[in-house]
Amino acid sequence: GEDVEQSLFLSVREGDSSVINCTYTDSSSTYLYWYKQEPGAGLQLLTYIFSNMDMKQDQRLTVLLNKKDKHLSLRIADTQTGDSAIYFCAEISGNTPLVFGKGTRLSVIA
Amino acid sequence: DVKVTQSSRYLVKRTGEKVFLECVQDMDHENMFWYRQDPGLGLRLIYFSYDVKMKEKGDIPEGYSVSREKKERFSLILESASTNQTSMYLCASSLSGQGADQPQHFGDGTRLSIL
Secondary structure: OOOEEEOOEEEEEOOOOEEEEEEEOOOOOOEEEEEEEOOOOOEEEEEEEEOOOOEEEEOOEEEEEEOOOOEEEEEEOOOOHHHOEEEEEEEEOOOOOOEEOOOEEEEEEO | OOOEEEOOOEEEEOOOOOEEEOEEEOOOOOEEEEEEEEOOOEEEEEEEEOOOOOOEEOOOOOOEEEEEEEOOEEEEEEOOOOHHHOEEEEEEEEOOOOOOOOOOEEOOOEEEEEO
16 A cells, blocks of 8 residues: 655754655655644644645745655754644545554653 | 534543443534544554444554444444554544545544553
């Protein structure tokens, strides 16, 4: 089946940029998503990108998509302690449910 | 804003009990999903539904069933609860029958413990 891979942990200092990476296998992916999960809560949609785009920016968030390498990244500028959470990458193609990565736990050190 | 409500945040049940987890969404979404989340394993899809009275097995349906009698409600049933079903359960919903360009919206989760 289709697969989405992420590194499990990332640690950054407050004020630095964070970059969370994701790779996927489905070449027919139409949309790719980033979700954020804070402790004890459900998943909150952060942003998404259509597969014919290579970049999307939304305030402190920048999503880069390299479709050739099937690589997606989420950059958080000026990372704050409130950004500490688990970040999930997910992809969808056609009439199928989202395929999620296992999540990257971001720890922000003050 | 879309609201997906799971009936319980925390639930403790005994082995062998029949357990019902309820999920309600208020945005007339066609698609609804049940996942379980375990450390190191991420989200795993249990069952999903693209319409009333319709259900599809996800990746790990064994030991579970679902019910979708009304569009807004999707229930997950543990027929005979076992300790390996102790987990965080997440419900989600999305618009459109195809699910292609509509993101999933999640509830806050139910942390279920089976003793």
